[in-house]
Amino acid sequence: xxxxxxxxxxxxxxxxxxxxxxxxxxxxxxxxxxxxxxxxxxxxxxxxxxxxxxxxxxxxxxxxx
Numbered sequence: 001x002x003x004x005x006x007x008x009x010x011x012x013x014x015x016x017x018x019x020x021x022x023x024x025x026x027x028x029x030x031x032x033x034x035x036x037x038x039x040x041x042x043x044x045x046x047x048x049x050x051x052x053x054x055x056x057x058x059x060x061x062x063x064x065x
Contacts, residue, residue, distance in 0.1 A: 020032060
């Protein structure tokens with residue numbers, strides 16, 4: 001299953017991405033965007049996990065049921 005996404009990308013960023021595709025660094029623009037999203041999410045996963053743990057600890061110490 002996939003989801004179609006429509007977005008606006010600054011011209012300079014689009015041109016840089018297009019150059020990567022034209023130079024053969026990646027198959028096409030779709031593959032580049034998917035890879036960029038995957039890398040972004042992977043690089044931020046630890047930060048997200050730490051934040052969730054901190055919220056759980058705070059709730060455990062100060063939360064009210």
